Amino acid sequence: MLLAYSGFMSLPRVRTMPARQVLIFPLLVTAVLVATLPPFVHAAPIRIAYSSISGAMLPLWVAKDKKLFDKHGVDVELTYIRGVAIEALLAGEVHFVRASPPAVVRSTLRGADLAIIANTIKVAVFSLMTKPEIRRIEDLKGRKIGVSNLGDSPDLVLSLLLERWGFQRNKDLTVLAIRGGMPELLISVVKGFVDGGMISAPSNLRGIKMGLRELVDAADYGIPYINSPLSTRRSFIKSNRDTVLRVLRAYYEAVQETRNDKDSAIKVLAKYVRIDDPEILAEVYRIYGQKQLQKTIAVDLESVKGLLKGLAGANPISFVDASLVQDLEREGFPQTRTR
Structure with a gap:
């Protein structure tokens, strides 16, 4: 049942805001929102x-x-x-x-x-990992040493070591590039495809557990690199x-x-x-x-x-x-x- 009402409803009194405040208020709100957002993120990853x-x-x-x-x-x-x-x-x-x-x-x-x-x-932080029968640096003569890629860091660090030892590449020993990364190089040494390899951690540590010898830790030489x-x-x-x-x-x-x-x-x-x-x-x-x-x-x-x-x-x-x-x-x- 609808009831008719002929009088005016009593509305709550609304306090109006001065024009200047009307302009400033949105700016303050925006500033607060920006302050709570994460720092600038580059548009694309x-x-x-x-x-x-x-x-x-x-x-x-x-x-x-x-x-x-x-x-x-x-x-x-x-x-x-x-x-x-x-x-x-x-x-x-x-x-x-x-x-x-x-x-x-x-x-x-x-x-x-x-x-x-x-x-x-x-x-330089690489280890020269070898078969266990290689016990001294002199035992490297006539051997094959593997690196991940010719010209990359393991190869360059090996060259710096050879210079210190007075060895000549491809005369005192042979350097071969083994396709793949450190895990593949490690397997090449374990299986005897090469006699040693310039290997970084963690692959060198896995090699020790597989019976290889860490003949040289290049970091011990303190070579600036x-x-x-x-x-x-x-x-x-x-x-x-x-x-x-x-x-x-x-x-x-x-x-x-x-x-x-x-x-x-x-x-x-x-x-x-x-x-x-x-x-x-x-x-x-x-x-x-x-x-x-x-x-x-x-x-x-x-x-x-x-x-x-x-x-x-x-x-x-x-x-x-x-x-x-x-x-x-x-x-x-x-x-x-x-x-």
Whole structure:
């Protein structure tokens, strides 16, 4: 049943807002909303390629899995590209690479606009793994030594060792390229296709458990060598400098997280190297997460000189852009001072 009502309804009194306040209020709301949003994120994902399954990649993996890139406002995709990471960078398929240092140098010398912008290990970190009957360096004479690719880091580091020992390549011993990565090289040594191989962790540690001998740990020689550079194109730095700095802030923080949170770092390591042996994981972490890991991401020019040995007239500075780490230093980021 409907009831008729002939009077006026008593409405609540509404207080109107002055025109100036009407204009300012939406701006204040917008400011509050912006302040609560995540930091700026690059419109498209930033792709970073790494070229080997090695403990040297640990800070990169930590940055991704602990969401440090997200924290600093970049959406990063990691991708494993073996052998052609530099080519992917030059083709624009990825934006950064953790790739073989010699490949960066070769491409730069051919005219590519590449720059090394950070580094995390400044000595050569490879082991010469041999069959157990090879007990001394002198026993290498007449033998076959395998490397993953001729001209890449394991091969170059082997050349530096041969020079120290007074050996001549292809006279005192033979160096062979074994198709594939470190796991394939390890199997080649175990099965006797070669007598030894320049192998990095964790594959070298697996080799010890399979009966091989670690004849030489190159790191014990303290050979200056830019073992773990992060590189990009100079044109990308020029047009996306803020994004590059965000990536470096996350990368630096990942180095600190790796050093300071062993348990978490080992979990990340196990995920990417696909090994669940606690002894191997602990040793890989000791090498790459503590002993050889820099406290900074600065590029040491002496380590670049080690990479350039044999290239007469090559200037280490021409391969490096140190200005980005210097920007972080000016921001007050701790322990980023260049040397």
